Amino acid sequence: MNEKLDKLLKSSATIKTTILLSVVFFFASFAAQDIFAQKRFSKTYTASKNVRLQLTNRTGTVTVEGWDKEEIQISAYLEAPAANIVPVSLSGTILINVVKDNQGRNEVGNVNFLVRVPRGSSVDIETRMGNLNVSNVQGTLVRAHISSEGDITLTNIGASNVSAENVIGDIFFDGDVQPNGNYRFISTRGNINLRIPFNAGFKLVATAPSTRNISLGAFSGGNMKFVGDGRRVIGQSGDGSATLTVTNQRGSISFIRR
Amino acid sequence: MNCEHCQQLISVFMDNELDETSSAEVREHLAVCEPCSKVCEDLAMIIDFCQLDVEETVLPPNPQALWCRINNVIESEVQAEILKEHKEKVEAATVETANTGWLPRRWNLSFMQVASSVLFIALVSSVLTIIGIRNYSGASNDMAGVNEPPTLFEKVLGKVGLVETPHQKRERILKERRTAIEYWNKRVQTRRVQWNANLRDAFDRNLNEINQAVNEYTQILQENPQDELSGEMLDSALNDKMELLREFSEL
Numbered sequence: 006m007n008e009k010l011d012k013l014l015k016s017s018a019t020i021k022t023t024i025l026l027s028v029v030f031f032f033a034s035f036a037a038q039d040i041f042a043q044k045r046f047s048k049t050y051t052a053s054k055n056v057r058l059q060l061t062n063r064t065g066t067v068t069v070e071g072w073d074k075e076e077i078q079i080s081a082y083l084e085a086p087a088a089n090i091v092p093v094s095l096s097g098t099i100l101i102n103v104v105k106d107n108q109g110r111n112e113v114g115n116v117n118f119l120v121r122v123p124r125g126s127s128v129d130i131e132t133r134m135g136n137l138n139v140s141n142v143q144g145t146l147v148r149a150h151i152s153s154e155g156d157i158t159l160t161n162i163g164a165s166n167v168s169a170e171n172v173i174g175d176i177f178f179d180g181d182v183q184p185n186g187n188y189r190f191i192s193t194r195g196n197i198n199l200r201i202p203f204n205a206g207f208k209l210v211a212t213a214p215s216t217r218n219i220s221l222g223a224f225s226g227g228n229m230k231f232v233g234d235g236r237r238v239i240g241q242s243g244d245g246s247a248t249l250t251v252t253n254q255r256g257s258i259s260f261i262r263r
Numbered sequence: 264m265n266c267e268h269c270q271q272l273i274s275v276f277m278d279n280e281l282d283e284t285s286s287a288e289v290r291e292h293l294a295v296c297e298p299c300s301k302v303c304e305d306l307a308m309i310i311d312f313c314q315l316d317v318e319e320t321v322l323p324p325n326p327q328a329l330w331c332r333i334n335n336v337i338e339s340e341v342q343a344e345i346l347k348e349h350k351e352k353v354e355a356a357t358v359e360t361a362n363t364g365w366l367p368r369r370w371n372l373s374f375m376q377v378a379s380s381v382l383f384i385a386l387v388s389s390v391l392t393i394i395g396i397r398n399y400s401g402a403s404n405d406m407a408g409v410n411e412p413p414t415l416f417e418k419v420l421g422k423v424g425l426v427e428t429p430h431q432k433r434e435r436i437l438k439e440r441r442t443a444i445e446y447w448n449k450r451v452q453t454r455r456v457q458w459n460a461n462l463r464d465a466f467d468r469n470l471n472e473i474n475q476a477v478n479e480y481t482q483i484l485q486e487n488p489q490d491e492l493s494g495e496m497l498d499s500a501l502n503d504k505m506e507l508l509r510e511f512s513e514l
Contacts, residue, residue: 064461108513111457111458133510133511134462152469152507153465153468153469154465154468172472172473172503173468173472191499193469193473193500212496214493214496215479237492252499254476254499254503
């Protein structure tokens with residue numbers, strides 16, 4: 006009789022413990038969901054072919070892709086604590102400024118953007134920290150600026166004005182060099198790799214003062230010369246109508262034939 | 264009656280316009296007061312003189328004609344003086360024109376003086392134009408032009424202090440950059456306490472990277488102040504530092 010009672014008591018204690026633990030796990034799982042939850046922001050604008058996107062992010066990755074639709078589709082994944090995002094459409098320009106929209110807040114989570122724009126758009130994006138990727142954009146301007154660290158990847162770009170700038174991180178450009186265009190790539194520490202057509206016409210000033218690591222690849226030749234004890238290359242390729250300025254304070258510069 | 268009252272009434276007394284009582288009082292006073300009686304005598308003499316036939320003794324027989332003659336004499340003399348003066352002026356102007364062409368007498372310069380004046384004006388104009396262009400183009404805050412070697416003329420102007428030498432320009436720009444960096448750094452220091460650890464680490468890492476570049480170029484420039492490329496890179500690194508501070512101060 007006593008044994009039965011003992012078993013019963015033990016089993017009831019086990020049940021209680023199990024229920025208690027279940028409750029704890031139940032609430033804990035909700036709390037964990039809150040901590041790691043990602044909110045999603047989505048908005049679509051009808052846009053002309055040559056619309057301009059101007060996006061300033063705080064921290065996080067920004068990816069901009071050109072597509073064949075005449076609309077801008079903005080998707081953002083907001084890590085907790087979620088940032089405020091208030092896009093504004095203003096006379097042919099879509100403005101998103103996460104820094105301004107969250108000024109004064111102590112804690113703001115990363116915002117990872119995926120923005121699809123018409124191919125002919127101009128894209129001007131910057132972030133304080135995080136990667137920037139732009140692809141398939143053929144508009145007048147592509148500007149990618151990282152205040153501190155992060156990689157910049159620009160692929161299949163046909164813009165005539167391109168600027169990419171960061172402090173720590175790699176810069177990769179794969180695109181055309183338009184006649185009379187202006188191309189500027191600046192980094193403090195990282196690798197700058199430029200993949201451009203062999204028949205591109207440009208004047209070049211490439212400076213890597215610390216490493217003196219400037220690889221011209223297929224573009225080396227009679228019209229290019231090293232100056233300043235090998236810290237800088239100046240020269241011309243083709244008709245020299247475009248201007249190409251590359252500065253890497255403490256990293257390397259490489260040219261790759263497209 | 265006192266003297267004052269008496270002398271006030273004398274004129275009226277002499278004209279016989281006083282009443283009997285006052286006249287008697289005046290007479291009594293004049294009888295005993297010598298000064299008042301003297302005043303009365305003087306006044307009587309003046310009145311007597313005025314009552315003489317003055318017109319006949321002083322005025323000419325035909326004063327109108329006399330005035331006409333005097334007026335004619337004066338006018339003729341003044342007219343002659345004016346004509347003489349005008350004649351002299353015309354003669355002087357004729358002589359000046361004959362001597363110096365289009366220049367008035369006070370601008371009477373020799374050929375050498377004129378030539379040297381023209382040269383001086385041309386030189387001053389050129390210098391002012393160069394200074395103006397230099398200052399206008401030099402107002403930008405980049406190092407463009409700093410790396411170009413100065414011409415002899417620029418060196419001379421630099422020595423005189425009329426234009427900035429490349430070295431002076433570099434120093435000025437670097438000073439401006441450092442002032443801006445100091446300002447933004449203060450703002451960052453007030454903001455960074457609110458950043459999370461990741462952001463603070465990233466900021467410090469990147470600032471450290473830029474500082475290393477700045478130190479590297481500063482050291483090179485101390486050893487070789489003429490290294491233009493390092494000067495340019497130092498400016499670029501300081502600009503990057505300022506941008507980093509400015510952009511993070513917004514967070």
